[in-house]
Amino acid sequence: MKIAVICGGNSSEREVSLKTGEAVYNALAASYSDVYCLECKDESDCIEKIMNSKPNIVFIALHGGFGENGQLQATLDMLKIKYTGCGFAQSSLAMDKFATKSILKAFNIPTAMFKLIKKPEDIEDIDFYPVCIKPNNEGSSVGVEFAENKKEAKAVAEKLLKNHHPLIAEKKLSGKELTVGIIGDTVLPVIWIKPKNGFYDYHHKYTKGATEYIIPSQLPQKIENLVQTIAYNAYKAIGCNSYARVDIILENNIPYVLEINTIPGMTQTSLLPKAALAKGISFEKLTKMLVEAAC
Structure with missing residues (x-):
């Protein structure tokens, strides 16, 4: 069986992807004899390298x-090549924060109040402050900013809309930042994310020592169970059936879903592998499980 690990790409998360690709390749090489890593520049380069290497x-x-918004998944479906992770529909939905939150709201799953921002004037309709404003289709907390009032929000929107379109504005929540990994139908232990200061932005995610990760989460068992249930319900609401990580803020003991990551970081120190290890699943075993699920 030939396994191609595809990484790189041209998104703002390229460097994170390269680290994930290297870690996954090293782990899979311990279990399979025909594994190779394909570093790509963009979508056409990615597809060309996959087709030339003919992986199973x-x-x-x-x-x-x-790689995460469903485009690659749809192409692989047409090429009849199996792959890890969620399919086209789930990937596309999860990458669109507005669409995800709309589905969560329809299923009565707690999520912060939100509004899609296509132009600065859309800020006029927001009646919940303070707000968090961010790109609707980015990850790794890229472009996340906060505003205390309408004047600040309009200035933030004008700035972000120069490089990102559309944006999403959410009511800023205060509470514990949590994340829940899910593999298939197995919900992993909750991780409490404690940045040394501020919120869990790009710097705190990828700077060593900037954030403390607490697992077990130290939450009362009843609350831990509730957080896991809400995360699983969100995961199923958009049709996930492979693996993902659900990010949550716990405010007044209510777990509000922030977003669903269908391709979470996968280095030995990333959040999903940390949670898996707490359940007795090593990184090597985790990568092998995902390959077996793809089969």
């Missing part, structure tokens, strides 16, 4: 952009 399985280690 593609392990998608791309973050953001065409």
